[in-house]
Amino acid sequence: MRKAAIAKRYASALIAIGKVDLFHEKYRSELAKVAAVFAAEPTLYKALLNPMHKLETRLELLGKVCEAAGATETVKRFMEILVEKRGIRLLHDIDAAYSKMQDELSGRLRVEVQAPAPITDAILGSIKDKIAAETKKEAIVSFSARPELIGGMVIKIGNTILDGSVKTQLEKAKEKLLEGAF
C-alpha cells in the first residue's frame, strides 16, 4: 500500500510537469518504453541500486537506457532522480500509476473483459459503446481468457469490477443455499 502511494506520488510529479509543458501524453509513452526495457532486463534494477557502483557510473548507465528508449530530457532527469532516491525499484508501479492518471486526464477508460472463451468483436464493440455511453469517456477494451469462469464475463473498469460470470452466480447460489434461502 505504501509502495503504491509512493509510486503514485512520483507519477503525480511527472504528470504535473507534463500538464505544464503539455507533453504528458509523450511522457507516458516514454515512461512505458523505459519500463519495458527494465522489465526485459531486470538486472538493470540491481545495477542501478547497487551502492558499490559510483552514482556517476549508474547515472551513465541510466542515460544509455533512456537514450535507447528515446526518452526526453525531462523523463531522463525523472529517471535520474529515481536512481538517486532509490525509487527506481518502483518503476513498474510508477508507470502503472502514470498510465491511469494519463487516461483520466485524457478522458479514457481502460476496460478489461474476461470470459472463458474469446468474445466476438460485435459483443466487445457493444460493451465499448455501452461503457462510452454510460461514462462519456473513450473506452479502450481488451480481452483476457479465463476458462474457470465457466460462462458469462467479467468487466474490469479501473477499480470497478462488474461480474456477470457463471462462476460467481454459482457462488452466490451457494451462499443463498448456506443462508437457508432455499
Place this chain on the structure above:
Amino acid sequence: MLEIDYSITYQIAAFFVLLFALNRFLYKPVFAMLEERKRLTEGTVKSASSMEEEARQGLVEYEKRLKEAAKAAQEESGVLRDKALMKEAEIMEAAREEAQEELQKMRLEIASDKVSAVKDLKQEAKGFSKSIAEKILERSVAAIALAIVFLPSDVFAEGVAEENPYGMYWKIFNFILLAIGIVVAWKKWISVSLDARSVGIKKAMEDAAGAKAEAEARLAEYKEKLALLESKLSEIKDKIMAEAEADRERIFKEADESVRKLKEQAGLFAEQEVKQAKIEIRNEVAVIAVEMAREILSRELKAEDQERILKGYTERLRVN
C-alpha cells in the same frame, strides 16, 4: 471476825428478795428484748441468705436449661442439615457456627451476670454480718457495765455487818436503801438506758428490714433478668431453627434451580446441536448442489448459450 449468827437469815432473805426483784424487773425484760432482737436480726439474715440461695439455684437451673435448649436446637438443626444436599454443607456449617457463636456469647453473658449477681449478694451478706457483729458487740459492752454497777453495793453491805453488832438493823436498812436505790436507778438511769437501747434495737431491726427489702428487690430484679434471659434463649432457639429451616429450603430451592438450569442447558445444547447439524447438512447439500450445477453447466453450456448470456449482460450493463 466473821461469825455465823441469826443475821444470816436476814442476809439470805435479802438476797432472795433482791434476786426476785432483779429477775422480775431487770433480767427477764432484758433477756426477752434480746431474744426478740436476735430473732428479728437473725431472721433477716437468714431471709437474705435464702434469697441468695434462691438466686444461685435459679442460675444453676437456668444454665442447665440453656444447655438443654441449645443442645435440642442443635440436634434439630443437625437433622435438618442431614437432609440437605452435601454440596451445601459448608453454608449450613456457617449457619451452625453463627448460632454457636450466638449461644456462646449468650452463655458468656449469663456467666458474667451470674458472677455479678453472686458478687452483689455476697456484698449484701457481708454488710449484714458486719452490722450484726457491731450490734452484738454493743450489747456485750452494756451488760458488763451493768454488772459493774451492782458490785460495790454488795461489798459495802458485807463490810458494815462485820463492824457493827447491831448490823442486822443496818443491813435491813442497807437493803432498803439498796432496794430504793435500785428502784430509783431503774426508774431514772436503767430505765432510760434500756429505753435508749430499745430504740437502738428498733433501729437495727428497721435497718435489717430495709436490707432485707433491698435484697428482695435485688432478687426480684434478678428474677426479672432471668425471665428476660429465658425469652432470649427462646429467641435464639427460634432463630437457629428458623435459619436452619430457611437454609434447608434454600438448599432444596437451589438444587431445584440447578436441576432446572441443567435441564435447560442440556435442552439448549441439544437444540444447538440439532441446529448445527441442520446447518452442516444444508452446507453439504449446498456444496454438492453447486458442484453438480458446475458440472452440468461446464458440460451443457454451449457457445450460443454463452453468446445469449453475454448479450443479455451487456444490455443490462450499468457502470455507475
